[in-house]
Amino acid sequence: MFRLTNKLALSNLIKNRKLCYPFALAVLLAVTVTYLFYSLTFNPKIAEIRGRNTIQATLGFGMFVVTLASAIIVLYANSFVMKNRSKELGIYGMLGLEKRHLISMTFKELVVFGILTVGAGIGIGVLFDKLIFAFLLKLMKLKVELVATFQMKVVITVLVVFGLIFLSLMFLNALRIARMNALQLSREKASGEKKGRFLPLQTILGSISLGIGYYLALTVKDPLTALTTFFLAVLLVIFGTYLLFNAGITVFLQILKKNKKYYYQPNNLISVSNLIFRMKKNAVGLATIAILSTMVLVTMSAATSIFKGSETFKKVMNPHDFGITGQNVEKEDINKLLDQYASDKRLTVTKKEVLTYSNFGVANQEGTKLTIFEKGQNRVQPKTVFMVFDQKDYENMTGQKLALSGKEVGLFTKNKELQGQKELTLNDQTYTIKEEIKKDFILEHVPNQYNILTSDYNYLVVPDLNAFLDQYLNSSIFNQYYGGMNVTASEEEQLKLANDYSKFLDDFNRELSKEGSYVYGSNLADSSAQMSALFGGVFFIGIFLSIIFMVGTVLVICYKQISEGYEDRERFIILQKVGLDQKQIKQTINKQVLTVFFLPLLFAFLHLAFAYHMLSLILKVIGVLDATMMLTVTLSICAIFLIVYVLIFMITSRSYRKIVQM
Structure with a gap:
């Protein structure tokens, strides 16, 4: 009888080929995408890329999601196939095949089907492996290379993963056959839903x-x-x-x-x-x-x-090629650091800026009346945030004069309650808004970390920044310095200086004696490489996850219609x-x-x-x-x-x- 099930298993795959085509396509795509993700994640070439930790972590997360999605799609497709074959299995049972024979037959069908589809999927993955790696490098804005990426451990891992998935299918199919008799199987497809x-x-x-x-x-x-x-x-x-x-x-x-x-x-x-x-x-x-x-x-x-x-x-x-942000240091220190590093590395400076600004968060807002966080107050999500600039620095950044005096200010605001207003009050101080600035004037001059934390931020331009700060000695206002310079060195040359630049600033920090004083730097070339690795990797994963989800959508629609x-x-x-x-x-x-x-x-x-x-x-x-x-x-x-x-x-x-x- 078991010899008969061997013949039936092969003939059933041929006879039900129209029903199995979508199933086979789903498995092929799932195996191919899974193989490519595994191959990229474990690719030793990734370790040589700038921002490797970021891209490896991103690919690792994508690998987990793709594996889970692939398993769900394969299980879903198998359930549709078995549902539509229930009448066929029931007839086999009526003709004398016992449940163990039916289980043996479906087991052999899946073995043959799995070997063909999983093998073909891995073959397609190996075929496109080089191109996919090159595509990832392109998205990450790195030099595109067609390099050998085949790894036997990846093949073995994919075989193990899909072997476990197909074992699950065999168990579920056996459970379906075991819990129903031949008559129930033959009528399952035709029975209406309750x-x-x-x-x-x-x-x-x-x-x-x-x-x-x-x-x-x-x-x-x-x-x-x-x-x-x-x-x-x-x-x-x-x-x-x-x-x-x-x-x-x-x-x-x-x-x-x-x-x-x-x-x-x-x-x-x-x-x-x-x-x-x-x-x-x-x-x-x-x-x-x-x-x-x-x-x-x-x-x-x-x-x-x-x-x-x-x-x-x-x-x-990163508004400049090399930037320094300082807390509780002197403005002249920032200027000297930039000059010293440019001199030590023989860099030709094309542009240099050193600016002072303050920032604070608003604890409470009632219309145009705002209350600044007090010193030592528990920091919670602020109602809105401000960056404050002296009008001289504003003029240096924009080339435009505001001619502010007394309690007059210029305001760039994303806060809806402040837009179009003539004045605002900070604690007990009321200021006249002489000009509402429409352009984000600090772009390409000063980094704005608030941009990524909240859409509700403001820039305040005051006549004299020191005089402004003297009015809020008990408030939680932070004074900072930022200096940046652009140089003629190529991006590749700047990238090589990234670690050296960080060490240069660390050495300066160790010499600082004042508590709470520090500086930290930014290297545009290094940050760009790190960001390109992250953004390119996320886009890459997004494309493949979309393919997986789209395959699932098409599969459900296709099987539903069939x-x-x-x-x-x-x-x-x-x-x-x-x-x-x-x-x-x-x-x-x-x-x-x-x-x-x-x-x-x-x-x-x-x-x-x-x-x-x-x-x-x-x-x-x-x-x-x-x-x-x-x-x-x-x-x-x-x-x-x-x-x-x-x-x-x-x-x-x-x-x-x-x-x-x-």
């Missing part, structure tokens, strides 16, 4: 869960809170989506059924009846499509925005026999698919719209400071995804129509 229970309660819970998730996403104020709130909001939205689809589709179809003018039309009656017949399965499948589609949109929008925003971030954080096509085929044959012509069948099919097929897309766009505010705050921490660019990227990704989704709909609907009309 009507959901507690639909009103599910609808209420789903609405509450979705509402809380949306509320958290919209009301978050700062990036740090957004990071901690993000995963809670995601879980609530996923939970709410599944509940609303499970209950909402049922309610929606029942409403259509009660509408006599709509329901008692041949096309509508057939499509609505078919959907009601398997409403529970539709709910789970469509909710899964909605979640996967949202993942594609969020991942690709975020990754692309991070990559495109990298140049702006570099300019904001499985429902085979289920509906017999019903449409009966309808043809009672007089339904080909034109009416086509109209019925289109109506059936269109009724709910685009609901997941609508939900995906809705989820993205509500998540956009939170996402933009999180991306600020990573370096996406250009809000206009991010919005443009997000809308472009949505438009591309819409086109792809419509194409998938057209292709899968055609496959469905071919199946039911066979």
Whole structure:
């Protein structure tokens, strides 16, 4: 009998090839992407790249996510295949095959299927390994090289991982066969889904869960809170989506059924009846499509925005080739350090600036009345933050004069309550806003670390910075110096000086005797290399995660259409026999698919719209400071995804129509 199962295993794979094609494609892509991630993560060449720790950590995280997503996709595809083969397995049981024989047969099928697909996936991964590594180098803005990256340990690791995944499939398939008899197996595919229970309660819970998730996403104020709130909001939205689809589709179809003018039309009656017949399965499948589609949109929008925003971030954080920021030191010390280092390394200086500024956080704000944190006060998230500059430094940076005197100030503000105002009050001091400055004048002059922590920041220009500070001796105001210089040395030469520059400043810090005094430096070439490694790596991972999520989306849609096509085929044959012509069948099919097929897309766009505010705050921490660019990227990704989704709909609907009309 077991020899017979050997023959049946091979013949079944050939006979069910149309059902196995999407499964095979999913496994191929999952194995290929997993192999490429493993290969890049363990690639010894990564250790030679500037910013290697950053890129290795980023790839390591991506490797974990890709492996998990690949396992879920393979398990999901297998469950659809087994569901659609239940009748076949039931007939085998009726013909005399025992459960152990059926388990043996499916085991051998998976062994053959796994060897072919996993082997082919690794082969494709090896084939494209060099190109993918070169693509990563390109995204990281490094020298592109086609180098040998094959590693046997990566092949073994991928074989072990997918071996465990296929063992899980074998166990689940055996469990399915063991718990059902031949009659149950033969009827499993044809059996309708049971009507959901507690639909009103599910609808209420789903609405509450979705509402809380949306509320958290919209009301978050700062990036740090957004990071901690993000995963809670995601879980609530996923939970709410599944509940609303499970209950909402049922309610929606029942409403259509009660509408006599709509329901008692041949096309509508057939499509609505078919959907009601398997409403529970539709709910789970469509909710899964909605979640996967949202993942594609969020991942690709975020990754692309991070990559495109990298140049702006570099300019904001590193306005000069070499920079020094000092706390509790003299302005002249900063100037001497820059001159000394340029002289020691024989660097030709093309531009040099040494500026003084102060910064403080606002503990409370009532309109234009603001209270500064007191010295020693517990620091919490400030209402808004200020950087204060002397008007002489403002004139040096911009070449423009404000001619301030007394209590007059110039103000550049992102704080909505201060925009368009004529005066503001700091503690008990009221200042007249002589000019509201529209341009971010410190860009390319002074680094602004607040830009990545909050969207609510301000620059204040005062007539005399020292006189301004004397009024707030009991307040928590920090005085800082920044000096920067640009040089003629190439980026490669500057990069070689990065470690030496850090050591030079560390030596100076050890000589400082005043408590709380220190300086720290920035090297544009080194920071750019580190940022390019991070941003390029994140974009690289975003592309591949989007591919994985897109494969999952297409797979769910494809299997949904194919499985429902085979289920509906017999019903449409009966309808043809009672007089339904080909034109009416086509109209019925289109109506059936269109009724709910685009609901997941609508939900995906809705989820993205509500998540956009939170996402933009999180991306600020990573370096996406250009809000206009991010919005443009997000809308472009949505438009591309819409086109792809419509194409998938057209292709899968055609496959469905071919199946039911066979």
